[in-house]
Amino acid sequence: MAFEIDTRIPWTEHFVRHGFAVLRNQVSKAFTDRAMERIRAGLTEPARSLPCESWTVANATWAEKPGPGDPVLDGIYDEPNIRRIIDTLYGTSAVGSPTGWSGEKSYQVFLTAFSPEQPQPKAYEGGHIDFGGHLIPKFGNAFVMQVCLRDTEPFGGNITVMAGSHQHVQKRVLADPYTQYPADFDWNDMPSTELFEFVAKAGDVLLMQHLSFHSGNACTATGRRPRVALHMQVPRSTFLTKVDPADATNPPWVRSFALNGPHEDPEDQTRYMGFGEAKKRLWGEWTSDDGQAWFKVFTWADGALRSRLRLGALPDQISRGARFDGRRLQFGCDAVVSGAGGPKATPVPCRVVLEVDSNDGDRMHGTIAPESNPAGARAIALRKTAIISTRLTGYDV
Numbered sequence: 001m002a003f004e005i006d007t008r009i010p011w012t013e014h015f016v017r018h019g020f021a022v023l024r025n026q027v028s029k030a031f032t033d034r035a036m037e038r039i040r041a042g043l044t045e046p047a048r049s050l051p052c053e054s055w056t057v058a059n060a061t062w063a064e065k066p067g068p069g070d071p072v073l074d075g076i077y078d079e080p081n082i083r084r085i086i087d088t089l090y091g092t093s094a095v096g097s098p099t100g101w102s103g104e105k106s107y108q109v110f111l112t113a114f115s116p117e118q119p120q121p122k123a124y125e126g127g128h129i130d131f132g133g134h135l136i137p138k139f140g141n142a143f144v145m146q147v148c149l150r151d152t153e154p155f156g157g158n159i160t161v162m163a164g165s166h167q168h169v170q171k172r173v174l175a176d177p178y179t180q181y182p183a184d185f186d187w188n189d190m191p192s193t194e195l196f197e198f199v200a201k202a203g204d205v206l207l208m209q210h211l212s213f214h215s216g217n218a219c220t221a222t223g224r225r226p227r228v229a230l231h232m233q234v235p236r237s238t239f240l241t242k243v244d245p246a247d248a249t250n251p252p253w254v255r256s257f258a259l260n261g262p263h264e265d266p267e268d269q270t271r272y273m274g275f276g277e278a279k280k281r282l283w284g285e286w287t288s289d290d291g292q293a294w295f296k297v298f299t300w301a302d303g304a305l306r307s308r309l310r311l312g313a314l315p316d317q318i319s320r321g322a323r324f325d326g327r328r329l330q331f332g333c334d335a336v337v338s339g340a341g342g343p344k345a346t347p348v349p350c351r352v353v354l355e356v357d358s359n360d361g362d363r364m365h366g367t368i369a370p371e372s373n374p375a376g377a378r379a380i381a382l383r384k385t386a387i388i389s390t391r392l393t394g395y396d397v
């Protein structure tokens with residue numbers, strides 16, 4: 001179901017209630033024109049010389065993608081209306097103050113060119129929250145701002161936001177701060193399926209709270225206009241730690257976290273950062289002393305930990321349903337259970353639990369057990385045999 005912007009309430013109140021807001025015509029044409037030139041210059045030929053409507057997912061590739069540090073695009077943070085919006089949401093214009101914008105210019109160019117192969121969808125897709133496979137901050141320290149640089153069309157590669165989903169997600173996270181997306185969410189749980197597509201003109205701005213469900217659609221628009229936008233994170237200097245709905249001085253960004261009642265959690269940031277560090281400790285290739293077990297544990301493109309593994313003579317597998325709880329990584333796989341009848345024994349579904357040794361970061365131990373017999377768990381002792389130091393995004397991990 002398509003959601004209509006409620007024009008009876010101010011944009012600030014729209015952000016609080018619905019988790020997002022739209023402000024039209026906030027950025028000068030001079031800026032959007034210069035930004036488009038800069039983006040075009042970053043493309044490979046022939047796209048660089050073609051009209052935007054001839055760009056496709058196949059030809060619109062980057063020779064050099066502009067980003068933070070680019071003298072033209074960085075200027076978005078100096079546009080007067082953009083600064084006014086940031087100051088209003090955070091309730092202060094003091095850059096670098098604890099409750100104000102930190103001053104960090106954080107953004108990405110979002111270019112979604114026409115997809116000739118793809119049929120136009122009949123309805124919007126549900127979407128996701130960011131922080132996949134990670135903890136979701138209850139309050140966090142940033143909101144999203146997307147500035148459209150060129151007019152778009154319906155189903156034109158635009159972002160779609162699920163109205164009110166921030167309140168539902170926060171309820172889940174307040175009840176259990178270890179709630180993770182997608183493992184702990186059931187799409188049918190969502191109280192709302194009201195989706196708003198940000199069909200925009202150059203200079204229009206979308207604001208989005210970090211707990212909102214959203215997605216980007218493919219560009220299948222009849223006029224083949226690409227979506228070109230600056231997708232900005234606007235970081236506050238500090239994480240919010242407390243919200244009291246009765247406090248009349250709350251600025252709109254703070255009020256957007258007050259819909260579920262008063263709450264205080266000074267650990268929101270520590271827990272979030274600690275979880276990220278704990279994930280990194282699992283990154284690497286891990287091999288048993290006898291060489292019979294090998295696990296390559298990594299964070300994939302979706303943000304979640306998973307493992308490629310080889311057990312005995314079985315072919316390589318990818319972990320099934322991996323979930324990390326901050327300490328232990330658990331997942332399903334197939335393995336031959338010892339004593340199950342010689343070298344040709346059939347693999348059975350098993351459950352693996354792995355944990356890095358708290359005293360020695362190069363050692364990992366755990367168990368593997370048949371799903372039908374958890375009591376028959378076998379111990380696994382592993383040593384780190386190769387280092388992984390970044391997220392892996394390829395399909396050939």
Ligand SMILES: [Fe+2]
Pocket residue numbers: 128129130214
């Ligand atoms: Fe996202």
